[in-house]
Amino acid sequence: MTTPDYTAWSDMERLLEGKLTPEEIAAEEADDKARRTDPETTQRNAYWAEQNRLGALKQAERLAAIKERKYRENQRRAECRAAGLPEGKVKPQLLTRPTKVKLTPKVRADIWELHKNGLSPRGISYRLKATLAIVQRAIRLETAKEAKAAAKAEAKTYALSEQRFGSMPTFGGIIALLITP
Structure with a gap:
C-alpha cells in the first residue's frame, strides 16, 4: 500500500486530517514558537526575572542585617551583665x-x-x-x-x-x- 499524495489537498484539509509532511510540521512548530515568544514578551519576562532576583538578594541582605542586629544586641547585653549594669537601661555607646x-x-x-x-x-x-x-x-x-x-x-x-x-x-x-x- 502506497501513501497517497497529499499535495493535491488544500492546507485546511490536510490540517484537519492531520496529514502534514514532516517539513510542514517543523514549519508550523517554528511559526507557533515565533508567535509565542515575541521580543516584547521575552524582554518583559527577562525584566521580571531580574526584579525577582534583586528582590531575593534584598531579602537575603535584610535577613543578614536582622541577624547582625540581634548579635550586636546580645553582645551589648553581655557587656552590661559583665559590667554589673541593668541590661535594658544602658545605651550601647556607653559601653563601646x-x-x-x-x-x-x-x-x-x-x-x-x-x-x-x-x-x-x-x-x-x-x-x-x-x-x-x-x-x-x-x-x-x-x-x-x-x-x-x-x-x-x-x-x-x-x-x-x-x-x-x-x-x-x-x-x-x-x-x-x-x-x-
Whole structure:
C-alpha cells in the first residue's frame, strides 16, 4: 500500500486530517514558537526575572542585617551583665567607648568627692575620662555605703541608749544621755 499524495489537498484539509509532511510540521512548530515568544514578551519576562532576583538578594541582605542586629544586641547585653549594669537601661555607646579608668576604691573615693562637691555625673565622667556608667555605679555604691554606715551608727546610738536607760528612754534619760560625756 502506497501513501497517497497529499499535495493535491488544500492546507485546511490536510490540517484537519492531520496529514502534514514532516517539513510542514517543523514549519508550523517554528511559526507557533515565533508567535509565542515575541521580543516584547521575552524582554518583559527577562525584566521580571531580574526584579525577582534583586528582590531575593534584598531579602537575603535584610535577613543578614536582622541577624547582625540581634548579635550586636546580645553582645551589648553581655557587656552590661559583665559590667554589673541593668541590661535594658544602658545605651550601647556607653559601653563601646574605651574606658581608661577601672572602678578601684581610690577612683570610687575620687568620684564620691567630686559628686559631694556638686559636679554632675556627666562632668565627672568627662573629668576622669571614665564612662558615665562607671561613674553612676560608683555614686550608687558610695551612696549605699554611706546610707548603711548612717543606719549602723543610728542603730548603735539606739542600742547604747537602750543599755543605759532600758528599752524605752524617757525624755529625762535622753537629756542625761546628751549631758553625760
